[in-house]
Amino acid sequence: MRTGAEYLTALKDAREIYLDGERVADVTDHPAFAPIAATMAELFDLAADPANKMTRHAPETGAEANLVFTIPRSRDDLAARRHAIETWARHTHGWVGRSPDHVGSFLAAFASSPESFTTERRDLSASVTGYHRRLLDENLYVSYAIIPPQVSRATTAHAWEGDFVQAGVVEERPDGIVVRGAQMLATGATVADEIFISCIKPLTPDDRDFAVGFTVPVSADGLKLYCRRPYATTGGPYDYPLSTRYDETDALVVLDDVFVPWERVFVDRDVDGLRRQFFTTGAHVLGNWQAQIRFTVKLRFIAGLAGKIADVNGVGRIPGVQEKLGELAGLASLVESAVLAAEYRAAPDGNGMWRPDARAVYGAMGLQAELYPRVLAILRDLAGGGVLQLPSSVADLHNPATRADIDRYVQSPGVEAVERVKLFKLVWDAIGSEFAGRHHQYEMFYAGAPFVAKGYAYRNFGYGQAIADVDAFLAGYTDTGYTGTGKTGTSAA
Numbered sequence: 001m002r003t004g005a006e007y008l009t010a011l012k013d014a015r016e017i018y019l020d021g022e023r024v025a026d027v028t029d030h031p032a033f034a035p036i037a038a039t040m041a042e043l044f045d046l047a048a049d050p051a052n053k054m055t056r057h058a059p060e061t062g063a064e065a066n067l068v069f070t071i072p073r074s075r076d077d078l079a080a081r082r083h084a085i086e087t088w089a090r091h092t093h094g095w096v097g098r099s100p101d102h103v104g105s106f107l108a109a110f111a112s113s114p115e116s117f118t119t120e121r122r123d124l125s126a127s128v129t130g131y132h133r134r135l136l137d138e139n140l141y142v143s144y145a146i147i148p149p150q151v152s153r154a155t156t157a158h159a160w161e162g163d164f165v166q167a168g169v170v171e172e173r174p175d176g177i178v179v180r181g182a183q184m185l186a187t188g189a190t191v192a193d194e195i196f197i198s199c200i201k202p203l204t205p206d207d208r209d210f211a212v213g214f215t216v217p218v219s220a221d222g223l224k225l226y227c228r229r230p231y232a233t234t235g236g237p238y239d240y241p242l243s244t245r246y247d248e249t250d251a252l253v254v255l256d257d258v259f260v261p262w263e264r265v266f267v268d269r270d271v272d273g274l275r276r277q278f279f280t281t282g283a284h285v286l287g288n289w290q291a292q293i294r295f296t297v298k299l300r301f302i303a304g305l306a307g308k309i310a311d312v313n314g315v316g317r318i319p320g321v322q323e324k325l326g327e328l329a330g331l332a333s334l335v336e337s338a339v340l341a342a343e344y345r346a347a348p349d350g351n352g353m354w355r356p357d358a359r360a361v362y363g364a365m366g367l368q369a370e371l372y373p374r375v376l377a378i379l380r381d382l383a384g385g386g387v388l389q390l391p392s393s394v395a396d397l398h399n400p401a402t403r404a405d406i407d408r409y410v411q412s413p414g415v416e417a418v419e420r421v422k423l424f425k426l427v428w429d430a431i432g433s434e435f436a437g438r439h440h441q442y443e444m445f446y447a448g449a450p451f452v453a454k455g456y457a458y459r460n461f462g463y464g465q466a467i468a469d470v471d472a473f474l475a476g477y478t479d480t481g482y483t484g485t486g487k488t489g490t491s492a493a
């Protein structure tokens, strides 16, 4: 199994990353990227340690592989997968959204359904299964960019001014395709091995050239990453304990005529193929189950922060405060329950891949855009001004001239200043720093805009059965009395 050190060595390649108008020479020693690269390396080391039970035999390769990249073929496999995902998520307390298990889950599900990548025009099934074997063998970190750049949402790319703003095929060669254009928003790509580029937003037949799915090494010729402002450099670990460790960085991916060989192409100018890729294969539900497992861990951590603030501030016994903590506990438990319900109601699909229950996964995902802001609001409410009644940085604790005042005025019963300041700086990094603001946006948008996430919940709820139950009830009486035919008490299976 690939170790963290091996992963870090592999990042020292010719990747073209731009930050503040300059090209980044080496992500592993750049202050904006080295911390998250180190965190990802820790994840690979965790997976490689047999004590963590994160590997299992993969029939596709005949060797031990990282469990999070394998195809779940039984209920036990799903349970083991959840444990492995939790092990990684607990390491970052849920603050790293795009750890390698996210896109890895999509890729595993793709490979479970090779026929979804076969059309009369082209058979790309061997590309998908071959790439999955590489993922298992090489333990790769793949990130993705599957959303068109936010140019206009009034139309799709074919109607935009300028050719190939969204990534599309400009040329076909005997050995592959040449891709030009951009795609958003590749979280983690700066420190990934490879990027999966595709489009999950619905396209029209006129967008055929943009209907692609393929992987490229981050160091591919012509591939550029334009990063947003980094947060890892905001301050030190005491002042910004989350920013300095877990800033995944987000980047716009630009492809300047990047050549992609056929063995890396999964969907080639096939609008329906994109839907099959994400939905017929079960990739979307398996990948987003990972996201909800990770979210569960983060919510428990936030609940822990809230409970600790209440303790330190001496308000934990007040019924009104317990009500707020109770609401937070309820929200966290709801998501955890959805994760477990998805596993409990999982079933094998036609290819024998066990799919987490879509209603449970999408039910939680559909609520996330309201749930996360509510969770933050409760934490803000409990924190009060404590997150601002803080020294500007740890330097004030190190200066004897200021330390005495901080020791005297920024403490709580049984909690020395250095510990109280530490806690409240952590809380600020969760609710108020730029890192926190990005996380707020992330949880609302990572699976699509809120209206999109609710669309999944709507379509997978089983409204047909729910409406049929109401119809059956309505049929049980008329304006003259009971008909005797109405069934009550039916419920969706």
Ligand SMILES: Cc1cc2nc3c(=O)[nH]c(=O)nc-3n(C[C@H](O)[C@H](O)[C@H](O)COP(=O)(O)OP(=O)(O)OC[C@H]3O[C@@H](n4cnc5c(N)ncnc54)[C@H](O)[C@@H]3O)c2cc1C
Residues within 6 Å of the ligand: 098, 143, 144, 145, 146, 147, 149, 150, 153, 184, 185, 186, 187, 188, 250, 438, 441, 442, 445, 446, 447, 448, 449, 450, 451
């Ligand atoms: C921090 C962060 C990390 C991300 N990481 C990744 C990643 O790793 N990989 C990746 O591929 N993507 C990633 N994304 C991108 C994410 O998938 C998109 O943000 C998401 O799909 C929504 O698209 P959009 O941002 O273009 O919003 P838009 O589609 O432009 O929507 C923005 C808003 O416009 C309104 N709106 C637009 N269209 C409609 C409509 N038809 N009906 C009703 N209202 C509408 C809604 O208010 C909507 O919320 C990330 C996003 C964020 C914020």
